[in-house]
Amino acid sequence: MRVFNCDHCGHLVFFDSVRCLHCGSELAFLPDQMSMAALTPAPQDGPDLWRRRGRRGTSEYSGRLYRMCRHHTNLQACNFAVPANDFADLCVSCRQTRVLPDLSDASNLRRWKQVEAAKRQLFYTLARLGLEPVPGTAGPVFEFLADLPGGPPVITGHLGGTITLNVAEADDEERARRRIALGEPYRTLIGHLRHESGHFYWDQLVRDGGQLEGFRAVFGDERADYGAALNAHYARGMDLGDWAARHVSAYAASHPWEDWAETWAHYLHMIDLLETAASYQTGVTVPDPNSPARHHVTDPFAVPRPLFQDMVRQWVPLTLMLNSLNRSLGQDDAYPFALSSGAMVKLRFVHDLVQAQFQRRAPQGGSQG
Template sequence: MQVFNCDQCGHLVFFDSDHCLHCGATLAFLPQTLEMAAMQPLEGGWWQRAVPAAEDGAQLFRFCRNRIEYDACNFTVAGSDPHALCVSCRQTRWLPDLSDPSNLRRWRQIEAAKRLLYYNLARLGLQPQDGWHGPVYHLLEDIEGQPRVMTGHDNGTITLNVAEADDEERARRRVSLNEPYRTLIGHFRHECGHFFWDLLICDSPSRLERFRELFGDEREDYGEALQRYYAKEDKFSGWQDEFISAYAQSHPWEDWAETWAHYLHMVDLLETAASYQTHVTVPGPTTLHDQRVENPFGRQRPDFNTMLEQWVPLTLLLNSLNRSLGHLDAYPFALSAGARCKLLWVHELLQEHQRTGLPAL
């Protein structure tokens, strides 16, 4: 995630900002151009940029209805767009009961993570365009007497149990499942990986062949594979050489989704570090090795090997900073040779997509 500056005063602002703390300007994120802008109110609920960009002219915007009614979004809707909801919020098709204050709080947190996913996918050229649609989301709560809501993906729909927004509940599940990492954005990045497997790989014989070489045969019964995984007493050992996480060994589809999520972790963290012009110097026994983090979306984009060379010391620094504050490692993983090969293929697929575009659905 890049950092932003208020275009009215130049002060540092962030992706989820709705006001500049320095000059007080009302801020909004423009998903069409991936910009943060200071906004000026007009009559009738319309807004325009306080400092218009040359290419915008006098373009009009509205705030997403979820900002107006719930203070739950900072995206805009273009004046020519008939929808009341922004492009991220309108992807949510089912909500929990928002009259419950707990659900309202959970929903706000979940939508914030989903907007970050929107940004990640947009930077990779993976947001909905003419000819295909993106995933839709069901944000559901457990209801007494009904089956428990399971987070997952099914035929283009990503379901998330809103209890995952509760730190206590998420930590409980992380410990009970022996997971080193469990976050809302992690869930979204993982589950959208299943969606993009269907879009990028499923109907391409050449890609499917390569997928099976790297990840295994996805025709293995999925339900039985998960049952075997959860029944294994040694599932948390022996996976490190070929997989990016313990759960990735459960089935080729889960291996892909875990790898896909890690690639999104990688490019987002590298972009953030590059926005701060981060240099990481790794102390060695005789010399210091300095790495200046490059923006994976910059004009001169680094190749995958360069990204990996910068990723490893960056995560070491990140984890060391966390430990200094008494927190767990923010990135509790080590990339094996097998995991790197899989990440490289994700990178190559996305590079090919940027050259040729996505198939129509």
């Protein structure tokens, strides 16, 4: 996730910021422009409308008008803005959520806000990759639910374009309990959403994109009995065999669908972390084991078609540095993975599909990186 600067004063701000701490400007993310903006009220143009502020010392304002997402106005739960000519009261991210938990419960409200924040981060990365939003196409829809007393537990998963997530995953203690019980090295809200979005985009890019033959050659045949495969996976307990030679995680070894979803999530991890590192290139360099020179991390979105080998060359030393920083503070590794050559082949498959989709949706005549 890149960092941003306040339109008005130029001070550093972040993707989830709602106010510039330096100049006091109201801030909102503009999905139609994929940028953070300092806004000023425009009551002369209509109730609850805002304009983009100009640089300090100027009187220039953008002609484009916005309103704040209703979840910001009513619940302080969103920092996305809606173009004034879009008559929806929810932003493009919030309107993807079809079912909410009971928000009169303060715990559910807190959890839901955390889940929506992770979903906006997912939205940003997918939009930057050209996967959404695209006029005339639909992204996934979401149902965020809480367990009810005496009822069946809410199971996180994907079915037919709908991603369901149990909001209990927003509680650190509960998430840690489940991670330990399942023998997982990593479990986060953004990781869940990236994984489940992988199932959605498997339908879009592989099944409906004419890529089944290539997918099966790399990941295996998804027609294998899914339920039986998962039962066998959990029956093995911690004795999961030599999964690391071909997969990004132990769970990826359970079935080709889960292999794809885990690999997809990992690819989004790579994209987001590389973009974050590139945003902070103010003299910080990452040692490149393949070169005697020190290597600057570059933004994976800086060119229309980032080369996968360039991403990998930056990824390995970057994650080593990330883990070393965590260890210096007495924390566990932030990136508890080691990618094998077999896993890299699968990540490359995901990369090529995403980049092909990006090129199909990009304006014709643009430069090719």
